[in-house]
Amino acid sequence: MFIGKLGIRKGNKMVGVILSDLTKLSKYQIKLASKVLSQAFHNDPLLLYLFPDSTERENKLPSMMELLLRIGIKYGIVHTTSPKLEGIAVWFPSYKAKVTTCMGLLNGGISYFFKLRSKAVKKQNRFYNYVNSVHERLMPSHHWYLSIIGINPQYQGRGLSRVLFGSIFNQIDNQNIPFFLDTNNEKNIRIFKRFGFKILKEYEIPDTNIVNWAMIRNY
Numbered sequence: 466m467f468i469g470k471l472g473i474r475k476g477n478k479m480v481g482v483i484l485s486d487l488t489k490l491s492k493y494q495i496k497l498a499s500k501v502l503s504q505a506f507h508n509d510p511l512l513l514y515l516f517p518d519s520t521e522r523e524n525k526l527p528s529m530m531e532l533l534l535r536i537g538i539k540y541g542i543v544h545t546t547s548p549k550l551e552g553i554a555v556w557f558p559s560y561k562a563k564v565t566t567c568m569g570l571l572n573g574g575i576s577y578f579f580k581l582r583s584k585a586v587k588k589q590n591r592f593y594n595y596v597n598s599v600h601e602r603l604m605p606s607h608h609w610y611l612s613i614i615g616i617n618p619q620y621q622g623r624g625l626s627r628v629l630f631g632s633i634f635n636q637i638d639n640q641n642i643p644f645f646l647d648t649n650n651e652k653n654i655r656i657f658k659r660f661g662f663k664i665l666k667e668y669e670i671p672d673t674n675i676v677n678w679a680m681i682r683n684y
Contacts, residue, residue, distance in 0.1 A: 490534065490543040494550065498543075499530035501550050505615030506530075510649045510675050511592065515585050525585070528576070533613060535572040536564055541612070544629070552625040554614040556633065559645075562610035563597050566590075595670055596647060596677060603665055603679055604645050609637060611646035630660045644682040649675050 490498055503526035506512055516522035533555060537543040541557035600610075616625050637644075646662065648654065654664070662680040669676050 488545050488547055490538065490545050490550075490553065492535075492538065494545075494548075495531055495534045495538075496527075498534055498545065498550050498553050499527045501617045502530040502534075502553060502613065502615045503527045504618050506613075514592075514673055514675055515588055532569055532573060533564070536568050537612065539572060540568065544632075546625050546628050550617065551620040551623075552614070552616040552629050554629045554633075555612040557610045557612055559604065559606075559608045559610055562600065562612070562645075564593070564612075592670055592673065592675070599666065599668065599677075599679060600645070600647065604643075604681070606643075608643045608645050608681075609633075611644065626656060626660070634660075641684045643684055646680050647677055648680065649677045651676070651678070654678055654680075 503523070507522065507526065512522055512526060516525055534543055534553075537555035537557070540561040541555060543553065543555050545554075546552045614626065614629060634644075644662070645665075646657065648657065649670075657680055660682065662682045664678055665681045666679040667676065668679075
């Protein structure tokens with residue numbers, strides 16, 4: 466099943482990527498998909514830092530995930546395991562990996578920023594400004610960036626991450642382009658290692674108690 470095509474430049478050549486056997490997330494599925502990701506990331510260290518109160522986190526996470534999905538659909542690839550949305554992943558080519566405020570505002574971010582309020586937005590901006598600076602230093606060449614991957618808690622442990630990773634790897638591995646991701650959840654490291662990622666750098670985010678792991682999967 467054809468779900469999408471996106472190009473990334475390698476030298477003077479634009480390399481196309483066609484993803485198959487997966488479902489492209491449509492705009493009509495964004496609301497439901499945002500709820501799935503919110504459940505998957507409810508206890509993520511970054512989100513605990515942004516929203517220490519559990520009720521506030523539950524209320525605001527769907528808006529945060531919805532904005533990311535809207536940006537992902539416009540500038541990258543967002544796909545899921547099936548129309549049931551058991552698992553969802555968002556990928557960006559490296560030249561679109563840094564999600565800017567402008568990208569957010571152009572994709573419905575005004576209501577999102579208003580809902581989060583200034584304190585959480587400032588914390589989020591400080592976090593991502595630092596992480597993006599490390600990302601750019603570590604990966605100056607073209608690559609694919611995994612922004613987020615989440616499995617509905619009801620379906621975790623069924624090998625769905627392998628489905629999400631497998632199709633993309635099969636399409637991109639022969640293009641000699643690496644993959645990059647960040648995680649601040651230590652439990653995820655062993656999962657990503659199973660798919661060929663290795664730790665490139667471990668570092669602490671200033672003014673937080675969050676440790677981040679930058680990981681790469683070479684071709």
